[in-house]
Amino acid sequence: MSNNSLKRTWNWIDNRIGFTDYIVPLMVHLVPDNARWWYIFGSATLCAFIVQVVTGIGLAMAYVPGGEDTYESLKYITDIAPLGSLVRGMHYYGASAMVMLAVIHMVQVFMHATYKYPREMNWMSGVVLLFVVLGMAFTGQLLRWDANGVWSVTVAAEMAGRTPYIGPTLAHFMLGGETVGGSTITRFFAMHVFIMPAIIIAGIGLHMLLIMRHGISEMPDVNEPIDPDTYKEAYEERIQKTGVPFWPVAMWRDVLFSTLIVGVIMACSIFLGPPALDPPPNPSSINANPLPDWYFLWYFAVLSLLPPQLETWVILGVPVVGFIVLFFLPLISNKGHRAPSKRPWAGGAVIFISMAFIVLTIYGYKKPWSPDFDVKELPASVVGTDKGPLAEGAKLMHIKGCLYCHDIGGYGGHRGPELTEIGKLLTRDDIIIRINNGGHNMPAFASSMSSVELNLIVDFLLTRGVTPEEDVPKNPTQ
Amino acid sequence: MNNQPPQQSDKPCCQHPRRTFLTRLSIGLSAVIGLVITLPVIGYVLAPIFKKPKEKWRAVGKLEDFKVGGFVLVQYEDPSPVAWAGVTATAGAWLRRVSETEFIAFSINCRHLGCPVRWVDDPKLFMCPCHGGVYYEDGTVAAGPPPEPLQKITVRVRNGQVEVQTIPTPLTLTTLT
Ligand code: FES
Numbered sequence: 239m240s241n242n243s244l245k246r247t248w249n250w251i252d253n254r255i256g257f258t259d260y261i262v263p264l265m266v267h268l269v270p271d272n273a274r275w276w277y278i279f280g281s282a283t284l285c286a287f288i289v290q291v292v293t294g295i296g297l298a299m300a301y302v303p304g305g306e307d308t309y310e311s312l313k314y315i316t317d318i319a320p321l322g323s324l325v326r327g328m329h330y331y332g333a334s335a336m337v338m339l340a341v342i343h344m345v346q347v348f349m350h351a352t353y354k355y356p357r358e359m360n361w362m363s364g365v366v367l368l369f370v371v372l373g374m375a376f377t378g379q380l381l382r383w384d385a386n387g388v389w390s391v392t393v394a395a396e397m398a399g400r401t402p403y404i405g406p407t408l409a410h411f412m413l414g415g416e417t418v419g420g421s422t423i424t425r426f427f428a429m430h431v432f433i434m435p436a437i438i439i440a441g442i443g444l445h446m447l448l449i450m451r452h453g454i455s456e457m458p459d460v461n462e463p464i465d466p467d468t469y470k471e472a473y474e475e476r477i478q479k480t481g482v483p484f485w486p487v488a489m490w491r492d493v494l495f496s497t498l499i500v501g502v503i504m505a506c507s508i509f510l511g512p513p514a515l516d517p518p519p520n521p522s523s524i525n526a527n528p529l530p531d532w533y534f535l536w537y538f539a540v541l542s543l544l545p546p547q548l549e550t551w552v553i554l555g556v557p558v559v560g561f562i563v564l565f566f567l568p569l570i571s572n573k574g575h576r577a578p579s580k581r582p583w584a585g586g587a588v589i590f591i592s593m594a595f596i597v598l599t600i601y602g603y604k605k606p607w608s609p610d611f612d613v614k615e616l617p618a619s620v621v622g623t624d625k626g627p628l629a630e631g632a633k634l635m636h637i638k639g640c641l642y643c644h645d646i647g648g649y650g651g652h653r654g655p656e657l658t659e660i661g662k663l664l665t666r667d668d669i670i671i672r673i674n675n676g677g678h679n680m681p682a683f684a685s686s687m688s689s690v691e692l693n694l695i696v697d698f699l700l701t702r703g704v705t706p707e708e709d710v711p712k713n714p715t716q
Numbered sequence: 717m718n719n720q721p722p723q724q725s726d727k728p729c730c731q732h733p734r735r736t737f738l739t740r741l742s743i744g745l746s747a748v749i750g751l752v753i754t755l756p757v758i759g760y761v762l763a764p765i766f767k768k769p770k771e772k773w774r775a776v777g778k779l780e781d782f783k784v785g786g787f788v789l790v791q792y793e794d795p796s797p798v799a800w801a802g803v804t805a806t807a808g809a810w811l812r813r814v815s816e817t818e819f820i821a822f823s824i825n826c827r828h829l830g831c832p833v834r835w836v837d838d839p840k841l842f843m844c845p846c847h848g849g850v851y852y853e854d855g856t857v858a859a860g861p862p863p864e865p866l867q868k869i870t871v872r873v874r875n876g877q878v879e880v881q882t883i884p885t886p887l888t889l890t891t892l893t
Pocket of ligand 1: 826827828829830831844845846847848849860861862
């Protein structure tokens with residue numbers, strides 16, 4: 239085709255679809271010239287969403303939602319389908335990227351107080367989007383229908399079940415029946431691929447519409463607090479004078495950063511691969527170690543650390559209050575200073591929440607509150623000998639499950655106090671009383687341990703932390 | 717400009733009822749279309765809520781297969797499996813033959829948040845991998861966050877078969893026996 243006819247063809251199309259009339263003005267709309275690297279996170283979140291949509295459609299072509307077949311289809315995708323493992327990996331890391339970027343985007347907007355007049359609804363629609371994205375992350379975790387997925391949905395249903403009045407109804411609704419099973423996964427599948435994506439797409443549409451309507455915000459200026467009476471005209475005036483066209487003057491940064499994000503997602507899925515599948519799903523199998531994906535680990539840690547009386551309140555309150563506070567934030571404060579230097583509380587809140595998130599996540603990984611079922615027997619190097627009553631006592635520590643919770647010389651769980659030096663700290667009688675009667679968070683062993691066993695254990699414990707000279711217990715058996 | 721409403725209102729006055737009618741008609745019909753489309757679906761989606769939880773007896777093995785002693789894990793079909801559920805239509809219980817005639821069974825779900833508890837035979841404890849819940853062999857709480865003892869499951873022996881009575885999950889839905 240000659241250049242001329244190409245042009246004519248394009249003109250014909252453009253005339254019909256209105257690209258020049260509708261799309262070009264959107265692309266070249268003026269944005270503040272100081273909107274630079276701080277502004278790349280929103281578009282990168284959108285880019286991560288696009289990764290999710292595309293890879294998700296790919297996965298859906300082989301994924302079978304329903305009972306046993308689901309697991310088989312996941313194995314097929316991971317192990318057999320050409321590029322299947324790559325696509326699954328991209329979907330997984332894309333989800334992480336999307337959650338992370340959405341949160342970073344929100345923190346940036348919060349720190350620069352962009353949610354103030356006239357952009358209150360930009361923020362509110364964003365908060366709704368964030369929660370739906372978290373819902374996607376959660377349902378996605380369950381669609382990885384392995385042991386972990388089954389148990390996560392059980393835990394979620396128990397949590398929902400605690401809601402006053404409507405709890406059981408909610409739980410049943412979630413499970414799609416009375417138990418976790420085939421109807422649960424089909425339900426979650428419909429949520430994950432139809433309902434929530436539809437809400438996200440509509441939400442993104444609204445979010446972008448509002449961005450066009452109110453313009454991209456400028457960087458905060460300490461000398462110009464927001465005054466709803468004058469802001470709009472002043473903004474318009476400034477933007478006409480100093481604004482730059484979004485495309486390509488501002489957009490290249492977004493594209494560059496999004497490229498980087500897609501590259502990282504790709505690299506992770508090539509080099510790390512998709513998350514390994516646990517054993518097949520089976521609500522009657524007990525060999526599971528339920529752990530949520532990283533973005534919910536902090537919450538898992540909170541549930542373990544809370545005193546029981548507070549638990550129900552926190553389980554139900556954190557999401558609800560979190561949503562309400564965030565959602566209504568711009569209605570509470572929609573004018574005044576935007577500069578972070580003038581809003582120390584905002585900075586403090588962000589720092590506090592991030593610290594709490596990091597600390598709790600680390601805790602969630604370590605799970606010091608859980609018995610360590612896989613703990614090995616104490617080696618002779620720790621016990622000091624490999625035969626005789628001491629060795630037997632050490633063995634019993636393992637058999638009776640003491641080591642699940644107590645650490646001795648680096649071997650054992652962390653649920654209870656470390657016993658490496660216990661011989662120095664407690665007397666024989668103290669130890670016997672504790673083992674027999676239990677105590678704060680320690681079961682009583684009186685009924686499950688013979689006196690011979692008890693004595694062997696106590697003799698062994700009394701040698702802990704004591705130097706070899708005094709090693710021989712004064713009164714080995716009482 | 718705005719000093720002649722009486723004469724000019726002539727037209728709108730006559731068109732007004734018609735327009736109002738058409739506006740209302742289209743809004744009303746749209747609502748009808750919306751309801752016709754969504755109501756069946758909403759009812760269909762909400763249906764599980766209104767079903768009464770079923771309780772069914774499920775055989776878990778022959779009487780002579782169970783020796784007096786510690787707990788064993790039994791697996792059985794859940795009370796209302798769907799055709800495509802496969803292995804996910806199972807439920808589990810910890811079953812123990814206490815004596816020649818007596819059985820006791822507990823749900824494998826922790827009373828805290830439903831994780832699967834494991835029976836550890838030597839210390840005679842149930843332990844939960846999630847948040848450190850521990851139960852004694854009679855199901856009472858020994859340590860950790862669980863607010864209530866393990867859920868008991870009813871057991872009976874019929875024609876030489878040991879049978880358990882299924883319970884719905886989550887356990888917040890069941891009343892303690
Ligand atoms: S679910 Fe068992 S302790 Fe939390």
